[in-house]
Amino acid sequence: MWVPYVTVFLFVCLIVIWIMFITYSKRKNQKIYDFMASTPGPIAVPVFGNIFVLSKHLFFESKSDAWRKMRRMITPAFRNSVLWSPTHTKNFDYHTEVFLNTLKDHAKNGEKFDLLTTVHSCNLDMLCDNLLGHRVDIQKKNLSFYSKNMMRSSEIIFERFFRFLLWPKCVFSLSGMKYVMKNATKPMRSLISKIIDEKLEQKIKSEDTAITNADTLKSFIEILVDNISSGELSKQQAIVESIDLFKAGTITNSMVASWIFIILAKRPDIHQKVYEEIVEVCGQEVTLNDVSKLVYLDMVIKEALRHFTILSLLDTSKRSITLEDNTTLPAGLNIVLFIFDLHHNPEYWQKPSEFYPEHFSPVNELNRPDGVFLPFLAGPRICPGKKYSETSMKYWIAKTLLRYEFLTDEKLPDDFTTADYICTFALCPISGFQVKVQERMLKMQTTSLPPQIAYKNQTSNIPPLTSDGEQSHP
């Protein structure tokens, strides 16, 4: 008797899922900029409520007291003296060398490949070694699934963010995305869990033999383990914090570096200038101390950061804020910061939609008002890895460009503000980063050098590595 009703019900469900799937596929990879531009303020969506309030509760928790406590706990792990200690620098160089050898294989076979997984695997190796104190050797052992899974799970977070059909938990589960996402983070989760157990065991052993390290220069994992032992933190919280760190610290860096390589492949003028500066400043080998002298490379990195990093951020104001024009934003207001818009506002940028490193020439930097270039944010929410990111990207990119030249036949957008992107934490081109590499002759013929490199007498504003620099302590 009830069988026909169930059949009809299941049939209707199937049709609804199918319609949702088609709608979703059609809207996939829509122009993100259109979306950003079309959402100047909170929109009240019938039934669902306010788009930002809802999306905030889904994805971005307000920065609570627990966050502040956590942030205070982990910030010391990001000091230059910790992350660029001799051991950590050696680890960094080791993984860079493995990366360069991987490029050698690609150069030999001459085929194009997607650079992102290669770059990201190297970044994961570096953070595993230097923040978790564990060498996984993702690159050497060809464990690229760690990278691919992490990218996929981040992509899903943002796919859901931009497609309100996926907001209800039941639809998200039914779409199969929840399952994919859970599975994608599993390998990283279990790796981190194992590392934490191992470190806890080591800590207990070292306490037994009274060789505890009361050193103030503790690494990220030592800080987590200390706090688990003292009961301040649960193991689960430590895992979540480590996964967040890996997402925040590796996807952003890898995406920016990959953009730089593919743009250089398309722009021989910039490519040549960057290479000549590296050869002029560093000669045959790049050292950490050279980093602050690579001024043009610094401009190129900043221009990539302007275009391709975090789109927007949300939070709730804890107290009322008075703006320059005396408008008061009351406490409790949901505030959305459209960083992508800010970074492409023609009021502050001469060529907002182009890749134009001159935006960051020393004179342009001086003339631009504070607060319009915020790839790492500022204030209490500033990225704790900012200094590490700035130095490591420059050091690593310079080492790579000294040995390899990048080529591509991909078409890059003429206008970066209206291009289609895939959004993870940062923006990725729809077709990925398809490049070829060519090994350079290390000895550059000085006769091919132009008489002068435009910015060679300047120094970049990244402090030399001996200084610990100021970290934000919220």
Ligand code: HEM
């Ligand atoms: C291009 C490189 C990077 C960019 C543009 C970037 C940007 C940001 C931004 C904007 C935030 C703030 C997010 C928020 O408050 O909601 C953030 C958070 C964070 N970043 Fe970075 N980041 C980069 C690289 C790194 C690196 C290399 C590391 C690690 C070594 C790192 C570690 C973190 C951590 C742990 C957080 C979370 C902090 C917290 O919630 O307390 N980031 N990053």
